[in-house]
Every structure is written in C-alpha cells, then in structure tokens.
Amino acid sequence: MRIAELSRRTGVPIPTIKYYTREGLVPPGERTGPNQARYDETHVRRLKLARALVEVGGLSIASAREVLTLMSGPGLSTLETLGKAQYALTPRKERTEDETWRRAAAEVDAIVSERGWQVRExxxxxxxxxxxxxTLRRLGHDDFFEILGPYAEAAERLAADEVKLLMRRGDLEGVLEGLVVWTALGETVLASLRLLAEEAEATRVFGAF
Amino acid sequence: MRIAELSRRTGVPIPTIKYYTREGLVPPGERTGPNQARYDETHVRRLKLARALVEVGGLSIASAREVLTLMSGPGLSTLETLGKAQYALTPRKERTEDETWRRAAAEVDAIVSERGWQVRExxxxxxxxxxxxxTLRRLGHDDFFEILGPYAEAAERLAADEVKLLMRRGDLEGVLEGLVVWTALGETVLASLRLLAEEAEATRVFGAF
Incomplete structure (x- = not known):
C-alpha cells in the first residue's frame, strides 16, 4: 500500500509516519519510485505499536526506538530481549547518592527481599x-513509608494476574508483545484509575472535592 | 539567606533555582541590592516541592507551576483547590473520539459506577x-480488559489507605500537601514497584528473564 493508505489504516498522520520512519521507529517502505514507497502489514502493526508507546505510554522517541528494535530483532524469542525491552521503558537519570538516598536504597532492598522477588540490581x-x-523523605513525608507494604503487595498481585492472563495466549510472540505493551500502557491505566479512586475517596471522606 | 545557601540547603543548583524562579515555580527572593536577593524558609520548602514535582513526579514546568500556585494560593484551605491541583497533575491531550474510543469510555463509566466512585466527568x-x-483495543490486546477489575480494586484500596494515613496528620495544611505530593510521587513509586514485581514474576514463571 502507499503512504496515504497506511495513514488511513492506522489513523497516523503522514508527517508523523515520516517522522517515525526518520527516527527509526518504523522501517522504511520499499522504494518503488523517486518519491514513492510501498508499505505492508508489518508497517501497519509497527506504526500502531510506535504510536501507542509514544503517545499513550509516554515513552521518549529514543526509548520507543530501543523497545521496538528489541521487539523486532532476531532475538525476540529469547527472554533476555524482553528484559532489555522492559528496562528501556524506564528513563535513566543522574542522581546524587547521599545518606538519605542510601537509606532509601536499603529500604527498597528490604522490600524486595521480604517479598522474595528475584530482581536484578x-x-x-x-x-x-x-x-x-x-525525595519523599527529604520533603518530610516520612509517614508515606507506612503505605509501601500495601503498594508492593498490590504490585505483586497485579503482576501475577497479568502474567497468568498473558500465558493463556499460547503463542510466545503474543506473550512477549503483551508483556511489553501491557507494561507500558498498563502503567497509564493503573495511574489513571488511582487518580479517579483518589478523587472518589477524598469525596467520600471530606464530603466534597 | 543568599542564593548560595539556598542552593546548599536544598541541593538544587543555582542555575536551576534561577530557572524555576523565572518560570514562576518559586517566588523571587526579596531584593537587597542590584544583583542580590534574600531568601527564607518558605523558599527552601517551595524549591524542594518544585524539584520533587518536576524531577521525580515527572510534571511539566507548566503543570508544576499550576499545582504550586494552587497549593500556595489563598484558597488552599478549600477542597476545591485540591481538586484543581490534582487535575493539573494529569496532562491533557487532543484526541479522536471514534467508535473504539466511545466503547472504551462506556467501559470506564461502567467501572466507575460499579465501584460507586463519585468522580467528576x-x-x-x-x-x-x-x-x-x-489504544489497547486498537492493538488487538482485548484480553487486557480482564485485568481491569483487579486494577480498579487495587487502586481503590490504595487510595483508601493513603487518605486514612494522611488524616492522622491532624493539620489540614499537612493533609492537603500530602494529598498532592503523594498523588504525584506515589504514582512513580507504584509504577516502579510494578516493574520490579513484573521482572520477579516473569523470572518465577519463565525461569529466567
């Protein structure tokens, strides 16, 4: 198909398709003339995924490229690739590892070991x-730490439910794509539900919001 | 105190302090000379909050300004202000409301009404x-919808725990600041815990990750 049809099929505007292609999120079409290229179903799929990660999952262009490249690479069938893709979903930052930070690090390690999570450092x-x-400690919100246990428990239960549900898909490719897409979009879903629940809870407790 | 001490006390570099001041996230210091200004404890507090929202909570400068202005405004004691601050935490987007979108909207409304949440549209x-x-529907991940119930339930329980814990603070100012800061940073905490739990769960189920 031509780029106009690719745009119509996916709902992605042509300038965005060109931008994603230039940035390596979507492979270029097959050249059929000086200003023409042909696209197929793999482009449709890849373009939808790219847009989902960037516009809904909130990934940077660089992170989305990394995730998509890993997902389509020859190593897709290995689970290590999946781990790399998941890691690419989290932006890395420069940080100051002061006393407060090291104390928080010890608390995180305690949670991970209490719950028996096998997680790479x-x-x-x-x-x-x-x-x-x-940051919460530096702002004096020490009482937040009492909620950490319930947070970790909820995270564990949801992760278990997700993996169990994905395993029903049967095909490994489907399971792997699901893990990456659900990780990225599920975060947005969970965060939005939490905001709605907080409004509901504040309304319930305070009578108005 | 002078800007150098403000920087030392908060750990925020001087250029960042100047940037936040210019962008209205932090009020200017009291002028004491052509190139000097004096800062006090309210600046220390406000600067720490600004950095927390931007660097850890991931808010845009515009959203952080909106939240901070609402938090420090004369209406801080009214709960409506809190609602506005919470709304400012969520970026707004242009969207196409097609058939798939309207179907998803109906599903969200069903969840909200099933759980008895009072939430403004x-x-x-x-x-x-x-x-x-x-987006998940458009990508063909229809099975994700089976996890929505557990997600909503977890969100509700965590919101209830948070509000209950915050109410122990006693002072209204503390409760309100807590609601805003916990909403912003709690999202990062929950998302990170979920990523760790997912690695742990994938490792448990697949044997390696």
Missing part, C-alpha cells in the same frame, strides 16, 4: 523507586 | 484512561 526501576522515596 | 484522568484502553 541493574533494573532501572529500582533507581527510580529509590529516587522517589528519598 | 471533567477529571482528566478519565480521558487518559479511556485513551489507553482504546
């Missing part, structure tokens, strides 16, 4: 979690 | 949630 989510907890 | 988290669900 290189998982970037560990650093993001420590950053957030250290 | 103008809460921007509602739109973000519908966007994410519509």
């Amino acid at each position: 290189s998982n970037p989510a560990r650093g993001t979690l420590i950053d957030a907890l250290a | 103008s809460n921007p988290a509602r739109g973000t949630l519908i966007d994410a669900l519509a």
